[in-house]
Amino acid sequence: MYSQQSEWQNLKYEIPKGYSFIRIDPGKRENEISVKDIYLSGNSKVTVNIKEADLKFNQIKIGNYDENEHFVLSSTGSDPYFHFNMELLLQESTNNINIGLQLLTIITSLLVAVFSFFIGKSLKQILKFGRDFFVNRTLIMNLAKNDFKTKYASSYLGVLWGFINPLLTIATYWFVFQVGLRSGDIGDTPFIIWFIAGIIPWFFFSEALSSGTNSFAEYSYLVKKVVFKIELLPLVKIFSAFFVQLFFIVFIFVVYAFYGHLPTIYSLQLIYYVFCLVVLIVSLTFLTSAVVLFFKDLNQIIAVILQMGFWFTPIGWPVSMLSDFWAGVFKLNPMFYIVQGYRDSLIDHIFFFDRPYQTIYFWLFCLVMFTFSLKVFKKLRPHFSDVL
Template sequence: MFGFGIVGLLRTIFRSRSLLWSLAVYELRGRYAATLAGSVWAIVNPLVLIGVFWFVTAYGLKVTFEDGPPYFLMVFCGIVPWIAFSEALSGGTNSVLGAAYLVKKIAFPMEVLPLVPIVSTVIVHAVLIVFLLFIMAVNGLPPQLHYIQILYFSGAMLTFAAALSFVLAPVNVFQRDTAHVIGAILTIWFWVTPVIWPVDNLPDWAYAIIRMNPLFYIVQGYRGVLLYDQPFWFQWPLDLWFWACTLFVLLLGSLLFGRLKPHFADVL
């Protein structure tokens, strides 16, 4: 039963892959269609946020370490995946509610809707990774072949965001407060994830708890691959915990989405 739900979901998405890509590009363009710079704002806004964190950490807080890479590079490696995750999850939560005109169409594959913000996020995230690699090169860390391992953690992060979106998108149709609740949760989630603070300062009991946060696995993965030349499996067996959480949420999402999908048009 559970496996069939996921298989059916993935089959529908695969068959509608061309439609998914078209909707993602359209969504990215439409988000800033009325502005002078257009879709450029999708890149500018995250870069501004990164620039602010760089200024605060490098000149305001003046945080430094005796060994290892500069602190602001650690922040960059944490904030780049966080921006992608939070954007993907926020967009995924509102995906069905914001596409009522498509939901009401006959035989439209609604399963692609939570993935539209995910795919548009991939485009922006790729640009931010290139920018991050440029900043690293300027600071004495030129690109290396093993950096390609970052694709694993990017894929893992977006898969987790997609799984959560399949749970939250249908709930948001029936309970409109869901998006606001997720906004508050993301604020808390940001601070309990080691995005701008090092885990080395934690006592053992707190470290054991923080490691259960799936975003811990992602953020530390980015840092390990890009800053410390570590292989993508260096956090083993935390990999098992992350993918177990992702699979469980995806199972729940496939069942919940399938159960509620027939009622979307009536509610919207």
């Protein structure tokens, strides 16, 4: 599927086991299609040499072939296609051993084993935190509601500012990207609904991380003088920001309905991805809220990271623009999993279990980060009152 004409698109196909003949249909419409860089990827990458391959063409004219494996196809009938036997190339791609890939697999397996051991040793602490949250859930929600109200208490419009600012930001980015930079639709999806599916979870992430980082400083009177489970304070700030996120989830469905995209069974996945987003923020905030008391510059560092993170997360641009290597690097950002998940649920209609490796990576990242954050928090907690 092309998002725009005259742009190169990476097309990937999985070849079922036992098949060796490949057939490619460029479409019935009379047109010209440029093709380059055909290769098979198994244990190793094998490039298909068009001159040497036994290609069979039907109602297709081939022209403009060059030494870079780049050629142009022109449809000449109602059923254009070409096919060729790739049995030898398949054998070559599966029999060759990619040393780099094997080393990466071994290193990844070792890291997973180490992280699993690290998480297992702290499992009791993690379960205790979950139990404390469940027992004190009413208190946390009441404090979060009060925090949300008092945040805008001194302004005339009050809590409306919590919704006005994000709406104006969406309008600004829409104008810059679609009107100013003339960004086209993403496939068959209007740019605006593709864009809001990415920026709305980012609003919650940036606001909750920023406010949660300063939770102990803001509630210093609870930390110093009152017997209180202070590890729950970052949750108060996170759920205070969550009220705005709930509004914008409703906003998403209203905008999508306006464009004719009604809710489907896949839309229920938003519950899962919102939960993922909360877990990610909690795992990061427990670390930042403890460290910032001793390292005040962390607030400025987080502000810079969030500013850069917006552009390094594919929110306003599709990751398909990148090469395979750089796409893989950008997917290491855990917020990519969330943004992609919102779009999978609302646009692409893909279940989260259809992305098993990304799901495993995300949850491993969160568990490792949360375990590390709890250990740092436990070590620094006795000194909180000294620096507040």
